Amino acid sequence: MNNSHSLNTATWIWYPGDFEIWLSNKMQVRRTEREAVFPPLWRYYSPYPLVTFQTEVEIPEDDEIKIYSEGPFQLLIDDVQIYGQPKSLKIEAGKHKIAFKVYNQEVLPAIFIDGRYVKSNASWQVTNEDKLWIDENGKAQQSGTPWMPVGSWNFDAPNKKPSEFQLATEPWEAKHAETINGGELIDFGKETFGYIKIHGLNGAGKLTLYYGESREEALDTEKCETLDNLEFDGSQDAIYTLEGSKAFRYVQVQKEDSLQYDSISMLYEYLPLDYRGSFKSSDAKLNKIWDVSAYTMHLTSREFFIDGIKRDRWIWSGDAYQSYLMNYYLFFDSQSVERTMVALRGKEPVTAHVNTIMDYSLYWFVGVYDYYLFTGDTKFIKTFYPRMKSLMEYCLERRNENGFLEPLEGDWVFIDWADGLPKAGEVSFEQMLLARSLEVMQVSANITGKAEDESRYKQLASELKNELFKVFWDEKNQVMKHQRLDGNIQDMVTRYANMFGIFFNYFTEEQKESVKNKVLLNDDILEITTPYMRFYELEALCAMGEQAFVLDEICDYWGGMLNLGATSFWEKYDPKQNDDEHLEMYGRPYGKSLCHAWGASPIYLFGRYYLGVQPTAPGYTEYEVKPNLGGLEWIEGKVPTPNGQVTLFCNTSEIKLSASEGVGVLIIESSVQPESNLGEISKASENRYQLTIQPNQSYQIKYKAL
């Protein structure tokens, strides 16, 4: 993994991706349904139980290294085995090859080496098959060893072991408690996540906790999705903290009379993250939407980016892809993106699509590209290129004789939760995602120096795009059709491929206009009811300059959830449903997740399409700022970049802007020639002006909004 901290610090290291796979295995079985464990439906991979860490050093004087290991190890200095399991060792001045072979089948092999000169860090390499053998005469032989750069994160102390990883916690008090049905209903005031804590526990007997993201759920002892049955024998401590974490706002406590307690609190559990992005506007409701979105996003940004905190508590590639984008406008935490991408991809062999879903394999590739674009990091691609390639080969092998993906046995085509959405046969949406994924492979092959792969993927992408338009583009109506079944184009147009075609820039400007009017703004086209696809629908409209229209939609849709009392955003929201129905899903009265990452998309929309900031070259070395008020009086905020941020204020007559790094282009739409305190404003076209933004300068521009 990309290691953001200095090579001068010793840190725990492991086989790249293995900590993430181990942790994701552990995390994803924490979903429960009424005390039944509910693990994912896809395959789990495992860390390599036996790996060899190696480094080559040249040290100016003798060094004394301290050795910490998760698992027994074999230590070789310059190919000579050191006897015993030393806790420290003197390394003599000079050049040395140092190798640790570590075994750990229970957790994962990891080491922490700390000397003055020799330190375990991201510069080490590791292999899962060292192939080092000693021949009959005692001579060491080694060839064909597949070395990889090690993985690491922030385990920078000997006692901060990867196997003991925990998120942070802090105590939270209840906001309200009321007696109900002979028990008690506790309200924490808003959606939250963590461990219930019982204070003043005394006596023996049974106690049950019924959790609810809604009051209704917590009160429904028969149907609430999660609960904990506890039993105490009287020997317990006065303060009891549950082992299992849950998502809830409310908890109902019912107990036997023989058992007493004073009060209930909780340990709020979270991933420590900086809120590096921000957004404020002249509209208080929008500000509230941004705040609740940010909270929703933080609740679902945990060990990994998960879908929802009550359910599924799993890593879904389609959901995570949106979390990545939101993250770039809120936390810009690249480690969380890497952890999630690695956990989703798993290892070899590829035997099913990511999460078993065709579209979710494809989002994974696009996520990798975005990571490169936003962070500028190439190490991830270089390290995991073989896993990118094997997943792509899996996808390519599943194409039909027309070169299109259509579901084979075991393939789930998701696209969206929508009644009457056809998913069989050749669906244009999937082909478009595959084309984009092939372009990602082309770029990644280039970064990795695989010229042959690069030209192959380039050709495949180009051929597929041609075929996509040839088959699905309706020349007469100038829209993308949805599906071909048994060779017959179906007379159906949906929003999916049409909106992706806009922000993938696969359409000409004329095509985009047609699609906007005939599909996106056409109420006869199958409506989108999940925040998941609302994300892309609104993005496409914003990309077409419809910020004012989108603001209204955001106010209606996310504002609608707030009006219903939402303290975090939901998995699904249909304004036409009545009160009880809002909690239902999957045939269960409280099946719906009321804190779902894909509900937080305003974070992304506000940052990218109102503040208008986006990278145009990897790692924000170049970027664009194109503020759009969307009818608001003013907006202001920050968009994080790898090592800083872009800070912007904009009203109808003034723009204030500064940035920490890179070279930006500010695009101003103005009815008059704008004036800047710095730099030179050039005219790009009618009512459109540009200003180059240098880092660490405060720009103040006078202009007149159109």
Place this chain on the structure above:
Amino acid sequence: MNNSHSLNTATWIWYPGDFEIWLSNKMQVRRTEREAVFPPLWRYYSPYPLVTFQTEVEIPEDDEIKIYSEGPFQLLIDDVQIYGQPKSLKIEAGKHKIAFKVYNQEVLPAIFIDGRYVKSNASWQVTNEDKLWIDENGKAQQSGTPWMPVGSWNFDAPNKKPSEFQLATEPWEAKHAETINGGELIDFGKETFGYIKIHGLNGAGKLTLYYGESREEALDTEKCETLDNLEFDGSQDAIYTLEGSKAFRYVQVQKEDSLQYDSISMLYEYLPLDYRGSFKSSDAKLNKIWDVSAYTMHLTSREFFIDGIKRDRWIWSGDAYQSYLMNYYLFFDSQSVERTMVALRGKEPVTAHVNTIMDYSLYWFVGVYDYYLFTGDTKFIKTFYPRMKSLMEYCLERRNENGFLEPLEGDWVFIDWADGLPKAGEVSFEQMLLARSLEVMQVSANITGKAEDESRYKQLASELKNELFKVFWDEKNQVMKHQRLDGNIQDMVTRYANMFGIFFNYFTEEQKESVKNKVLLNDDILEITTPYMRFYELEALCAMGEQAFVLDEICDYWGGMLNLGATSFWEKYDPKQNDDEHLEMYGRPYGKSLCHAWGASPIYLFGRYYLGVQPTAPGYTEYEVKPNLGGLEWIEGKVPTPNGQVTLFCNTSEIKLSASEGVGVLIIESSVQPESNLGEISKASENRYQLTIQPNQSYQIKYKAL
């Protein structure tokens, strides 16, 4: 795994091969060198941490099942989730689908289900990716799930958990103790394996155990291969048993005066196995050789068939292949063969040869075929055919442009430990093993019902054999050449391909005679000094009827080790070496293993070529008995078959024979027409007669040996 016990018994079940992989990972890191852990050089695989067990039952009345699980589980009855983690459950009369999804990342997921009708056993199926998902409306969907038959062994009680597997132990007393160098030297009388036990321990201080397979090794505190440094603080129990097992005959104890003990004993650790095969003859030395071979074989038949008990304590495919063959003539323990084959093969993906050695991948295939031939079991092949195929594809991809295997980067060509043995380029021996492996794939594809694969492998085998003879067979000298380098046949003949060509039956009778005389009996050809290749050399000679010659060789070679005091047979023996040299190997004074499985080959040779028993159809449904006295007055013994044995006595005038199953052909070489108490003897050719052997009859034949 093939489950030998009844389906009426509940047993722990797991994903097939996963227990074996887990256990082999654990076992193979138990090798130590002076307290340094010494793990294998090849990659480790892992059990699947998340699997779903499933069965369909139809039960005549309600059943109450008890549920035991290694790991938390999700239980679905008829696709409906049962809440909680029940310890027992009522299943109503009728047809049901029962599914347990079990998570265990630390060990391996396993369950034990016990009801009157519903029991976990070999009839269940399992998958590592169930792909069972619940759609938006709560409807279960599943397709493309790769189901496999479960694995099981003999864990037939709830508390006999796979994760707690232990070999059996029994207490052994020391044979002799003497004071030496201020400490004590304990002699257990013969090579053994287990845990040192210290009795009457008292006081505090340090104690060191120096182990030796030889007296010299145990006395050499600086150079002995294994040792244990212990420290006691005075609070220990009076009896202390070491946690780590070791191989030794001798152990030297040195300690501080502040610490006292009374005596040293050990816990002998072993796999409980029946000695179903036996051999006795008129020659006491041969009998002793058989006994020591059997003991050597038992010591190395443990969790798996390992190479040596001091070193490497690893599973090597070439070594294991010989253990399989010896096992068929001694224990006929099919479970041990299956465990070993599965552990060797690992899982997907294949990224290196088995043990990283080209020949060791190929022996693996031949071992699978032999398993089918001796046991008649087809379940192993049917279950693991995909793993057979992926390993074969790996091999095939590594062929050069001539269709021959030659080592690529990371490939180790072993063949044998022999000075001056060329291993580079195209070596005939490797091609011959590949041809035989392709034939195994042909048979296995047929068993698995893969007609297309079958014909492909058939053709590949036939083409390769043609090419092998075209390139390497020396028409003029009528021998197989050893090597082609850069297109040039090298002027070298070795024993390897020539002896395999005999018992693979790749040579015509004329070719065999030529090879016997020009290679096998030719002292100018590079000599074989390992019992490993002696195995095949002597087998080839026996297959050519040279039993008398081979007996002399056995007496010299194995008798030579006995004369030097061997109590188990060695990794390597060169009669020309002097005393100290016998212990050296790998550049270390006690590097040689003095108890090595491949040293036990007389078990196989006596059973197969003197008692003369071998299956001629799978599972001994048909077999051949061709006794050969090799110049001895008499021989007698038993050869195990799947459900019984063939019992034979033979001297120069009488043969007594009975068998438990199958139909045999007794082949008698006699100068007179033999007479039998049962059946009808027919004449096959000059001095050669045949008698069909029916099961459960006692045959007594009078004849006159040639």
